[in-house]
Amino acid sequence: MTARGILFPLLAGLLAGLFFVPASGAESTGRSGVPRLVFPLIAKTALWDNYGDPRGTHSHAGIDMENPWRAPVVAVEAGRVSYADSSLGGCMLYLYGKSGTMYLYIHLNNDLTARNDNRGGCVEDVTFAVPNGAKVSAGEQVAWNGDSGDANGNPHLHFEVHPNGGTDSNPFQHLKRASRPLFTAKLGSQFSLGLRGKLVAAGAGAIVVEVDRVRHYPGGSWLEIEKRTVELSYSPDALLDPSLTSLISVARRELKTPLAITAYTAQAKTTTNAIIGATGALSASRISATR
Ligand SMILES: [Zn+2]
Structure with a gap:
């Protein structure tokens, strides 16, 4: 058999795999x-x-x-x-x-x-x-x-x-392998969050926080959650603790010494992505150093 003769069935198999779409959708296990x-x-x-x-x-x-x-x-x-x-x-x-x-x-x-x-x-x-x-x-x-x-x-x-x-x-x-929810609220309802934890990466319009406590507004109280990282975007007019300004206004990088911070998210409408803290779903409006 020639090299091409071997390659063709392989390719055909690969392509067949590519076009196979499971009936229950991409997320099924x-x-x-x-x-x-x-x-x-x-x-x-x-x-x-x-x-x-x-x-x-x-x-x-x-x-x-x-x-x-x-x-x-x-x-x-x-x-x-x-x-x-x-x-x-x-x-x-x-x-x-x-x-x-x-x-x-x-x-x-x-x-x-x-x-x-x-x-x-x-x-x-x-x-x-x-x-x-x-x-x-x-x-x-x-x-x-x-x-x-x-x-x-x-x-x-x-x-x-x-x-x-x-x-x-x-x-x-x-x-x-389930997505861990940060809070619960009716879809479409207004919410904001307080997130406490360690700032582990920052820069280029985003921060990454290893979160261990969450508070839901309106009405919630601080709740201990399973430690997990959450990426938050922030706008140029977000209120920053002065000690954080130099960390954040540069290219993104990991912090050698993680900093204890509290971040508050901007008021937004509840979505499933916000509930699970998906990347891009939460935006910080205030970040302060926790002392
Ligand atoms: Zn039981």
Whole structure:
């Protein structure tokens, strides 16, 4: 066979690969059809694989994640929600994702007062942040974390993934590669953020901050999140701490000694990209050195 004879089938194979478009879209993760998720919790969360652990007579059908009592729980993809409850699961929420995947959120809040009173039932504004049957977008708050059902006294989210609406499968890989939300708000609503952390790179109209605390305005309070880097653009008229001016008004570079800073974003409309802190989605209007 000539060299050309070998090359041609190779090329044909490559081209065939190039033109193959998976039906479920570029974001899907292989055959399961589960898209890249938005992580269901905002507050700092220790994630480990406890799917399949023995639980009495059955094996664990989801992943348990500890989170503060009444911390926000968000939609992992766009879809429609449905309320449910049971004695073991307590207050539960089904999310029927646009991808065809069904997600189950269990042990949501059932307390009416600041005590573990179990008097709230499983209702909107106590348990759920949206009406039964509501259409939600990825990153929108759907519920509050809690300890209902057999989790009483031990607030955590039990989260299941059911590809194509079938039996449960291990959520761990999906959660591991999920986009972490910085905050939650209704799409289109006005927001701004306070971001605390370390300035690790700066210059050319952007800063990169290793963020560990976020505050959502209006109304929020400082929340500890999983440490992650966020890139923020800033406009020439942004208010800068004088000590930062020389760092920022040059070509972009990494900082040898990261600086503790607090950045505030300009008022903007909530988008899914802003919620997950995607590059280009957030713009700083004020950056101060944290002392
Ligand atoms: Zn569980």
